[in-house]
Amino acid sequence: xxxxxxxxxxxxxxxxxxxxxxxxxxxxxxxxxxxxxxxxxxxxxxxxxxxxxxxxxxxxxxxxxxxxxxxxxxxxxxxxxxxxxxxxxxxxxxxxxxxxxxxxxxxxxxxxxxxxxxxxxx
Numbered sequence: 001x002x003x004x005x006x007x008x009x010x011x012x013x014x015x016x017x018x019x020x021x022x023x024x025x026x027x028x029x030x031x032x033x034x035x036x037x038x039x040x041x042x043x044x045x046x047x048x049x050x051x052x053x054x055x056x057x058x059x060x061x062x063x064x065x066x067x068x069x070x071x072x073x074x075x076x077x078x079x080x081x082x083x084x085x086x087x088x089x090x091x092x093x094x095x096x097x098x099x100x101x102x103x104x105x106x107x108x109x110x111x112x113x114x115x116x117x118x119x120x121x122x
Contacts, residue, residue: 007034007104011117014097015081018090025084028077032069033121034104037113039065041106081122091118 011034012026021029035046039061050059054067069079078084095114102110109117 007038007106007109007117010098010103010109011094011114014094018094019081019084019086021084025077028072028079029081029121030117032065032072032079033117034109035061035065035068036120037109037117038104038106041108079121081118088118088122091115094118 008027008030012023012030015021015026015029016023035042039046043061046061046064047059050056050061050064050067054064054071056063056067072079092115095111095118098109098114099111102108102113104113
């Protein structure tokens, strides 16, 4: 099983720090973005999640990610920073937190990776 899910948490903590969003609010935003960022590396787990959690027959990574985002929305969560009226001004500063200190289960959310995720979740 998956024993670590640090990427969504790490990026989410920075969103709390810079934008004042609550922990759960940031996870609803960052989880789908980190899932997309690691889609190829985590394809088997995402397929398994789609089938076992969401009941998607012959799931794909994309279907599992879409179902996750849809679930967050179904419980009233916003899944994009833009839905909170937040701008992109802090993206570079946030991403710099990951320089030399990459996050995530694969330790691949560095400056460039964080920027990619932030732009994706905007």
